[in-house]
Amino acid sequence: MKRFVIALAALTGSASAIPAFPGAEGMGAQATGGRGGTHYLVTNLNDSGAGSLRDAVSGSNRIVSFAVGGTINIDSRIVVASHVTILGQTAPGDGIATYGNGWSFSNANHAIVRYIRIRMGKGGDSGKDAITIADGDTMIFDHVSVTWGRDETFSINGAVNNVTIQNSIVGQGLETHSCGGLIQTDGGVSMFRNLYIDNKTRNPKVKGINEFTNNVVYNWGGGGGYIAGDSDGLSYANIVNNYFISGPSTSVTAFTRGNANFFGYVHDNYYDPNQNGVLDGTILGPSSSNYGGMVIVANRFDYPTVANLMTAPNALTYVLANVGCSKVRDATDKFLVARVQTWGKSGELISDETASPVSYNPSALNGGTKWVDTDGDGIPDSAELAMGTDPNVNDSMQDKNGNGYTNLEDWANSLVGGTSVVTTTTTTTLKTTTASTPPPSTTTITTTKTTTTTTTKVTTTAAPTGASQTLYGQCGGIGYTGASNCVSPATTCSSLNAYYFQCL
Numbered sequence: 001m002k003r004f005v006i007a008l009a010a011l012t013g014s015a016s017a018i019p020a021f022p023g024a025e026g027m028g029a030q031a032t033g034g035r036g037g038t039h040y041l042v043t044n045l046n047d048s049g050a051g052s053l054r055d056a057v058s059g060s061n062r063i064v065s066f067a068v069g070g071t072i073n074i075d076s077r078i079v080v081a082s083h084v085t086i087l088g089q090t091a092p093g094d095g096i097a098t099y100g101n102g103w104s105f106s107n108a109n110h111a112i113v114r115y116i117r118i119r120m121g122k123g124g125d126s127g128k129d130a131i132t133i134a135d136g137d138t139m140i141f142d143h144v145s146v147t148w149g150r151d152e153t154f155s156i157n158g159a160v161n162n163v164t165i166q167n168s169i170v171g172q173g174l175e176t177h178s179c180g181g182l183i184q185t186d187g188g189v190s191m192f193r194n195l196y197i198d199n200k201t202r203n204p205k206v207k208g209i210n211e212f213t214n215n216v217v218y219n220w221g222g223g224g225g226y227i228a229g230d231s232d233g234l235s236y237a238n239i240v241n242n243y244f245i246s247g248p249s250t251s252v253t254a255f256t257r258g259n260a261n262f263f264g265y266v267h268d269n270y271y272d273p274n275q276n277g278v279l280d281g282t283i284l285g286p287s288s289s290n291y292g293g294m295v296i297v298a299n300r301f302d303y304p305t306v307a308n309l310m311t312a313p314n315a316l317t318y319v320l321a322n323v324g325c326s327k328v329r330d331a332t333d334k335f336l337v338a339r340v341q342t343w344g345k346s347g348e349l350i351s352d353e354t355a356s357p358v359s360y361n362p363s364a365l366n367g368g369t370k371w372v373d374t375d376g377d378g379i380p381d382s383a384e385l386a387m388g389t390d391p392n393v394n395d396s397m398q399d400k401n402g403n404g405y406t407n408l409e410d411w412a413n414s415l416v417g418g419t420s421v422v423t424t425t426t427t428t429t430l431k432t433t434t435a436s437t438p439p440p441s442t443t444t445i446t447t448t449k450t451t452t453t454t455t456t457k458v459t460t461t462a463a464p465t466g467a468s469q470t471l472y473g474q475c476g477g478i479g480y481t482g483a484s485n486c487v488s489p490a491t492t493c494s495s496l497n498a499y500y501f502q503c504l
């Protein structure tokens with residue numbers, strides 16, 4: 001007798017993984033940084049030596065926080081070790097910038113990098129990038145502002161896996177190369193809510209696995225905006241709800257140089273090519289010719305995506321309000337955001353950050369006032385009292401509330417708020433059972449449905465403009481499901497600034 005096998009889905013386990021920080025998303029979200037290791041407090045703005053940032057990031061398994069704010073002038077490149085967390089938002093005053101050269105995160109596995117400015121500039125090493133990643137896995141960059149690379153500005157090229165770049169500015173690659181950067185790896189890069197601005201070319205240039213969602217690209221030059229591969233290598237990208245705005249330097253279309261090796265899922269990207277000083281972009285229809293000749297595919301690639309997918313116009317509003325090292329915006333980030341708001345009228349490619357119109361002054365960053373921290377563990381006494389930790393005991397690497405983050409991370413996370421996402425991941429395995437009687441051939445095999453619930457709290461700093469916006473949930477911790485699968489409530493956010501929803 002013919003045997004029939006029915007697959008039954010059975011719930012066999014559940015695991016809860018904490019993201020790098022509340023609001024960490026995408027392929028790099030599971031970076032662990034220096035959790036479980038030691039704490040290094042940066043106490044001066046020296047280029048090197050005890051208490052310096054360079055020294056802090058040179059050793060593995062460290063969470064780095066700051067007792068000083070201001071600009072750190074760096075002579076040579078900063079090289080980051082593996083398992084390092086950099087909590088730039090802990091710096092007093094206007095926060096931290098490095099100026100004078102670039103950084104390498106090659107093999108900086110599990111890096112968590114938040115709220116810093118990496119300003120390379122004309123004094124940096126010729127032929128080098130402001131940020132380079134040539135090898136390594138599982139890294140996340142959040143609210144970073146990186147400008148003035150001499151080769152590329154933010155470049156990922158090589159055996160690199162699972163990186164997220166979110167809420168960040170990649171701007172003004174210096175002439176003569178003037179590049180946003182390569183994002184080239186088969187190991188996956190997620191790019192969410194970033195601003196690419198004023199680079200002649202590579203805004204970015206993508207090859208391999210890429211998720212490009214809710215970004216803004218402004219005033220790319222003649223070299224290209226989103227360059228779709230231009231290579232023999234195979235690429236698979238989701239390009240969803242981004243806004244492309246031409247500026248004075250722009251002479252080519254938003255997407256160029258795609259070919260039969262580049263497979264793109266595209267959805268409701270906006271394009272404003274007319275440089276008329278009015279934001280009047282429209283949706284770029286999903287044809288291959290509109291996307292530089294790439295192959296348009298019907299279904300989204302199943303990469304982890306954002307908890308709160310915005311329309312491109314709402315993403316533009318959000319990005320301009322929140323992108324970069326935004327706890328305090330420095331003059332450069334303000335300048336760049338204001339450029340976008342001319343909607344095509346202003347912008348330029350630059351070769352010297354110290355000359356007009358940028359006229360960068362590294363000493364303008366306000367260092368602020370050092371707080372009182374009796375035990376020297378990096379958390380101010382006032383915050384320790386509020387958190388219920390002991391201001392007289394070095395306990396910043398402990399986890400008093402048991403939420404998986406150290407006390408130091410809890411404090412740092414509380415300084416910047418933003419999106420908070422709690423994800424419970426349930427795993428399922430398939431159990432095979434032999435049917436006692438053969439089902440009729442027309443019967444569909446019924447499987448036991450396993451429900452994976454993701455509860456998500458989304459907090460926005462301001463309600464998006466416009467009447468309403470449909471929210472999407474991230475179901476099962478991966479993938480994408482339309483709002484129709486979400487229940488209680490089917491939320492719009494015309495006036496609320498915080499809301500919960502569930503997806504089944």
Ligand SMILES: *[C@@H]1O[C@H](CO)[C@@H](O)[C@H](O)[C@H]1NC(C)=O
Pocket residue numbers: 037038039040375376377394395397
């Ligand atoms: C506090 O303890 C951590 C390890 O838990 C250590 O790395 C750090 O250096 C200590 N800080 C001080 C000021 O001793």
Ligand SMILES: *[C@@H]1O[C@H](CO)[C@@H](O)[C@H](O)[C@H]1NC(C)=O
Pocket residue numbers: 044046048049050051
């Ligand atoms: C930092 O640099 C200053 C000025 O060069 C120097 O006097 C000081 O000793 C340095 N601090 C440390 C900890 O090396």
Ligand SMILES: *[C@@H]1O[C@H](CO)[C@@H](O)[C@H](O)[C@H]1NC(C)=O
Pocket residue numbers: 137138161162
């Ligand atoms: C990248 O992330 C995926 C999904 O979490 C995982 O399966 C894979 O092992 C990761 N790769 C590396 C090199 O960490």
Ligand SMILES: *[C@@H]1O[C@H](CO)[C@@H](O)[C@H](O)[C@H]1NC(C)=O
Pocket residue numbers: 172173174175176177178179197198199200201219220221249348349350351
């Ligand atoms: C970017 O490079 C171009 C060429 O250098 C340069 O003219 C421009 O000023 C830089 N910015 C842009 C967007 O090009």
